[in-house]
Amino acid sequence: xxxxxxxxxxxxxxxxxxxxxxxxxxxxxxxxxxxxxxxxxxxxxxxxxxxxxxxxxxxxxxxxxxxxxxxxxxxxxxxxxxxxxxxxxxxxxxxxxxxxxxxxxxxxxxxxxxxxxxxxxxxxxxxxxxxxxxxxxxxxxxxxxxxxxxxxxxxxxxxxxxxxxxxxxxxxxxxxxxxxxxxxxxxxxxxxxxxxxxxxxxxxxxxxxxxxxxxxxxxxxxxxxxxxxxxxxxxxxxxxxxxxxxxxxxxxxxxxxxxxxxxxxxxxxxxxxxxxxxxxxxxxxxxxxxxxxxxxxxxxxxxxxxxxxxxxxxxxxxxxxxxxxxxxxxxxxxxxxxxxxxxxxxxxxxxxxxxxxxxxxxxxxxxxxxxxxxxxxxxxxxxxxxxxxxxxxxxxxxxxx
Amino acid sequence: xxxxxxxxxxxxxxxxxxxxxxxxxxxxxxxxxxxxxxxxxxxxxxxxxxxxxxxxxxxxxxxxxxxxxxxxxxxxxxxxxxxxxxxxxxxxxxxxxxxxxxxxxxxxxxxxxxxxxxxxxxxxxxxxxxxxxxxxx
Ligand SMILES: [Zn+2]
Numbered sequence: 179x180x181x182x183x184x185x186x187x188x189x190x191x192x193x194x195x196x197x198x199x200x201x202x203x204x205x206x207x208x209x210x211x212x213x214x215x216x217x218x219x220x221x222x223x224x225x226x227x228x229x230x231x232x233x234x235x236x237x238x239x240x241x242x243x244x245x246x247x248x249x250x251x252x253x254x255x256x257x258x259x260x261x262x263x264x265x266x267x268x269x270x271x272x273x274x275x276x277x278x279x280x281x282x283x284x285x286x287x288x289x290x291x292x293x294x295x296x297x298x299x300x301x302x303x304x305x306x307x308x309x310x311x312x313x314x315x316x317x318x319x320x321x322x323x324x325x326x327x328x329x330x331x332x333x334x335x336x337x338x339x340x341x342x343x344x345x346x347x348x349x350x351x352x353x354x355x356x357x358x359x360x361x362x363x364x365x366x367x368x369x370x371x372x373x374x375x376x377x378x379x380x381x382x383x384x385x386x387x388x389x390x391x392x393x394x395x396x397x398x399x400x401x402x403x404x405x406x407x408x409x410x411x412x413x414x415x416x417x418x419x420x421x422x423x424x425x426x427x428x429x430x431x432x433x434x435x436x437x438x439x440x441x442x443x444x445x446x447x448x449x450x451x452x453x454x455x456x457x458x459x460x461x462x463x464x465x466x467x468x469x470x471x472x473x474x475x476x477x478x479x480x481x482x483x484x485x486x487x488x489x490x491x492x493x494x495x496x497x498x499x500x501x502x503x504x505x506x507x508x509x510x511x512x513x514x515x516x517x518x519x520x521x522x523x524x525x526x527x528x529x530x531x532x533x534x535x536x537x538x539x540x541x542x543x544x545x546x547x548x549x550x551x552x553x554x555x556x557x558x559x560x561x562x563x564x565x566x567x568x569x570x571x572x573x574x575x576x577x578x579x
Numbered sequence: 580x581x582x583x584x585x586x587x588x589x590x591x592x593x594x595x596x597x598x599x600x601x602x603x604x605x606x607x608x609x610x611x612x613x614x615x616x617x618x619x620x621x622x623x624x625x626x627x628x629x630x631x632x633x634x635x636x637x638x639x640x641x642x643x644x645x646x647x648x649x650x651x652x653x654x655x656x657x658x659x660x661x662x663x664x665x666x667x668x669x670x671x672x673x674x675x676x677x678x679x680x681x682x683x684x685x686x687x688x689x690x691x692x693x694x695x696x697x698x699x700x701x702x703x704x705x706x707x708x709x710x711x712x713x714x715x716x
Contacts, residue, residue: 326586328584329583329707330664330676331653332664332676336652337648341664344645344646345689391649392648394648396646440676442674443674
């Protein structure tokens with residue numbers, strides 16, 4: 179049994195990433211994109227009977243019910259997904275699965291975050307350390323990572339992805355310029371996407387490599403920038419697709435993998451969950467990586483794109499560096515990658531950052547990407563990645579069922 | 580003595596921290612499937628057995644991977660930077676996060692042999708296992 183052709187994405191809405199939000203609450207940000215996604219598809223609120231959300235800071239629990247009430251929905255399927263950067267992609271196949279199982283017919287998938295002005299980008303060296311907690315509150319965080327990783331400075335994601343970059347370079351060889359090429363080509367894509375946070379700024383390999391080294395070997399401009407924003411996608415059953423105003427982006431295959439939580443317990447770089455999720459997605463869809471016309475790959479860091487390219491099978495193991503050098507990764511190139519700019523240039527509005535790879539794949543399949551549209555696109559692959567390569571979700575979208 | 584985040588321990592993990600206090604590195608060993616494991620658990624992650632005992636290990640290992648953090652990952656680490664944060668693979672098998680201290684960060688390499696050392700966390704009664712390069716001469 180597979181999800182192939184059971185459901186399609188028919189409505190999309192995005193609140194473009196911004197550095198900071200105003201006074202709107204997270205519930206109002208989410209309801210804004212929810213209403214817009216329903217309107218985009220031409221669906222009425224009464225036709226929406228499924229809801230998927232993610233954990234929301236400040237809401238201790240009961241998140242689906244809180245969001246549903248705020249939206250005026252009474253879903254027959256309500257779910258929370260907690261897979262870090264894979265959350266958005268994880269929502270989409272769960273929506274299709276719930277539809278296939280008869281639990282709902284049309285499901286809203288919501289992601290987003292607010293962000294108020296506080297600390298500058300990166301880690302704040304000048305912060306007043308005396309006011310920061312030195313230990314974790316036992317009632318709040320008794321995780322093994324709080325106990326065995328955090329005391330060593332293993333916090334946030336920069337450290338872990340820098341470790342991945344170094345291990346990858348040790349095993350296969352990787353040049354700084356190869357990582358930088360990913361950021362530069364993606365920036366060219368962002369220059370054609372008015373919603374991207376770095377839409378108006380160009381980027382060169384020299385600029386990437388002369389930016390500050392945050393965690394060796396990763397430079398500031400290889401690291402995603404946190405932003406505020408939101409995204410909503412509407413997934414509906416195959417027999418409802420004809421009701422939609424927009425063309426469908428069919429969900430043809432999905433795969434998922436969770437391999438660890440602490441990076442110390444991660445499998446080797448030749449056996450990641452990235453490959454497990456991708457192989458499952460391609461197998462369900464009955465297609466190969468070489469059939470894909472758009473790779474929309476999670477890019478919290480440049481190195482993550484390289485690792486995903488080879489683990490998902492777009493190039494041979496150890497050859498991702500040479501692959502990105504040999505290909506034009508822009509929307510007009512021979513291997514279009516992250517045509518919205520990727521999160522590196524689009525911005526990372528919390529879980530809506532991961533969802534942006536899905537949104538772009540859907541819009542490209544629907545043929546709605548304007549200046550950056552890939553002509554005649556038939557198949558797209560979207561990949562979500564959470565934690566330090568801990569949670570993976572892969573999705574294959576098609577223009578035809 | 581150095582400033583760090585203080586690990587929140589539990590009854591189950593106390594033997595680890597007591598061993599560290601005595602300058603020893605201890606991890607769990609499963610009497611059922613004969614494997615060492617880390618971090619501490621009530622049940623063996625390989626076979627599910629609850630017959631886990633604490634064993635002092637050699638403290639020898641190698642660098643699986645690492646990075647040099649130039650900016651402190653948390654303000655408490657300001658005085659440590661640039662600091663080497665690493666995944667250490669113990670001779671007995673388990674991998675753990677640690678720091679490599681007592682050397683120039685630029686000399687650290689993947690695969691390098693390291694040996695456990697112990698560092699007391701400032702304002703605490705906690706000793707933290709860290710690693711130093713094994714002297715080859
Ligand atoms: Zn066992």
